Amino acid sequence: MTTNDRIILDQVLKQRKEAVAPEVQDAYFFEFFTAEQILKDFDLSYDEIESGLIGGGGDGGIDGIYLLVNGELVQDEPDYENLKKDITIDLIIAQSKAESGFSESTIERFTSVSDDIFDLSKGSSGLSPIYNDRLVEVVGYFHSLFQQLASRFPSLKVSFFYASKGVEPHPNVRRKVENLKKTVTSHFPDADFTFAFLGASQLLTLARKTPQATYELALAESPISSEGQVGFVCLVRLRDFFNFMTDETGGLLRHVFEANVRDYQGRTEVNDAIRTTLKSPTGEDFWWLNNGVSILATKASLGGKTLTIENPRIVNGLQTSTEVYNYCKDRETEGEERKILIRVMVPEEEASRDRIIKATNSQTAIQPSSLRATDKIHRDIEEYLQPKGLFYDRRKNYYKNAGKPRDKIVSIPHLAQAVMAMVLRQPDTARARPSSLLKRDEDYSRVFDVSYPMSLYHVCAETMRRVEEHLRSPSANLEAKDRNNLRFYVATHVVSRLCDIRDPTAISALDLVRVEPSEIQKSLDYVREKYVELGGEDHVAKGKGLLLAIGGNAVSDEAEGPECAQPLQVVP
Secondary structure (H helix, E strand, C coil), X not given: CCCHHHHHHHHHHHHHHHHHCCCCCHHHHHHHHHHHHHCHHHCCCHHHHHHCECCCCCCCXXXXXXXXECCEECCCCCCXXXXXXXXXXXXXXXXXXXXXXXXXXHHHHHHHHHHHHCCCCCCXXXXXXXXXXXXXXXXXXXXXXXXXXXXXXXXXXXXXXXXXXXXXXXXXXXXXXXXXXXXXXXXXXXXXXEEEEECHXXXXXXXXXXXXXXXXXXXXXXXXXXXXXXXXXXXXXXXXXXXXXXXXXXXXXXXXXXXXXXXXXXXXXXXXXXXXXHHCCCCCCHHHCCCCEEEECCEEEEECCEEEEECCEEEECHHHHHXXXXXXXXXXXXXXXXXXXXXXXXXXXXXXXXXXXXXXCCXXXXXXXXXXXXXHHHXXXXXXXXXXXXXXXXXXXXXXXXXXXXXXXXXXXXXXXXXXXXXXXXXXXXXXXXXXXXXCHHHHHHHCCCCCCHHHHHHHHHHHHHHHHXXXXXXXXXXXXXXXXXXXXXXXXXXXXXXXXXXXXXXXHCCHHHCCHHHHHHXXXXXXXXXXXXXXCHHXXXXXXXXXXXXXXXXXXXXXXXXXXXXXCCCC
16 A cells, blocks of 8 residues: 555655756666665765666666775775775665565575675676676775775675665565675674665655754853954863764764865874873873864854854864764763864855865875865856856765756866866776876866866866766667766767867867757767777776777877877767
C-alpha cells in the first residue's frame, strides 16, 4: 500500500529535479538524490557527487561508490605522503532502486562484488573483464591508497546503503546483511562496517536535514571586542570548543573547516607538540602555549557569556582544532578548566575575507598553490559570470546551498578542466587528473592567466555546460562512463573546429550561438569514432592516443604564452 511518506517523497523528488536537474531521467535523478542525502555530512559539490555514480553495465550491483580520506574525496591516483597518523578512510557504496520494496538479490550482489573490492591481491587486470571502467578505477584507488598508507595504520569505515521507496525490509532481506559483513571483515577484520536500508521515511528525514547556519560558543570570560568592526577575542574552555565544532553524534563538522587551506597533517612535529601539551598538563594554561584559532563569520553577537556565530568558518587553526577534537572525544573533559584562544571576525567585504585567510595562513610554511581560491582572478570570474546566468563556486557549495541549478554552477576545478581542454587543448590531462590539476603552480598559471580576457572563461564554462547537457541527452546515446571519457575531447574539438585559431585568447570572441546541439553532435560523432577504434575504455581517454587521433596538438608543458599553441587539425 502506498504510504504518505511515499507520496511526499515522490513530490519532493519531482520538485527537487525541476529545480536542480530537469534534464536528467527520473531513475538517474533518484540515484543522484540518494547519493546527495547519504553524503550530506561530507559537504560534496554536485560535480563530486556525480563523479561517483557508476550505474550501468558492469556495475556489480552498485549505483554509487565514493572513496574519501579524512573527509576529502579521492578522484585520481592517491598521493597522501603528507599524512602521518590519525588517518580515516571512508568507502561508501550505494544502490538506489525507485521501487516499492527491498530485495535479497541486491544484497547478494553487494556480497559478490565485495569479495573483489576488498581483496587487495586482485589488480585492475583481473577486475576489468568483469566490471565497468569507473568501478575498476575507484577500486584501484582504494587498493593503492590502503597499501600506500599501510604503515600508518589508517582506520577504515565501510558504509553500505540500499535505498528504495519502500517501507521496511523483510526479515529475510535483513539476514543477508550478515553475509555481506562477513565478506568485508574477512578481508579487513578491523573495518568499521555499517549497513543502512533507506526507505521513503528515511530518505525524507535525510532530505529535511539542512546544514546548520548558526552556532553558539560558550565563553569562559567576557571577550574583548573591537570598535568600528565586528570582532571578538575570546577564551573558551576546551570542552566548549569541542561542542562548538561537533554535531549531535560527536562527529566533526567538516563544513566549518571549509575555508582552511590546509588539511590535517597528522603526526608532525607541531601536532605532536600540541598533543603532548593536551595530554600532559603543566602549570601553564593551554592558550599560553598555543596560537589559538581564527574564525570568520557573516554575523556574530554577544549575549552574556555566549557568542552566537552565523556561518562560522575556521580559517586558521585546523591542526589545533583537530588535536583538541581528538583529545576531547576520547576522554571526560567536562570539568577541565584549560582554555583555548579564539578570534572571531566578521569582515564586511569578500576581499577582506580573502586577505584574512591569506594572512592567517602565512605564518608557517605553505605552498602558494593552497591559497588559490583567494586570488583576485576568482572573484573577478565570479562577478563576470553571474550576470550571464552562471554561478562560479569560488566558495565551495555556496550556490548549491543557495538552491541554484546544478548545471548553472561552475566549480573552480571544473572550470580549470574546461580551460585545460579548450584553450590548452589537453583534454587527456583534464580527464586524467581532475583533483590534482591545480596542485602544480605551472598548471595553475597557464589555466588562470591574468592576461586572458574574462570572456574566455565564460566561453569555456558555457561551452562545457552545453556539451555535457548534449551528451546526457537521449540523442547522444552514451553510457555514463563514455560521457565522462568524451566530454572534454568533444569540447576541445567543437571549439577548435568553430574557431580554427592559433591564439587561444581568441576563443573569448566565439559567438556562443554557434555552439548548438548540431555542432556538438558533429564533434561527438567524430570523436566517438576514434575513441571506439582505440578501444573505448578509460585508458584511451587518459592517454595521448585519442588526442592524436582527432588531430590534436596540445600546448607543450614547456611552452610559454599563447603564441605557442597549435590548433587541432580538425575535419570540416
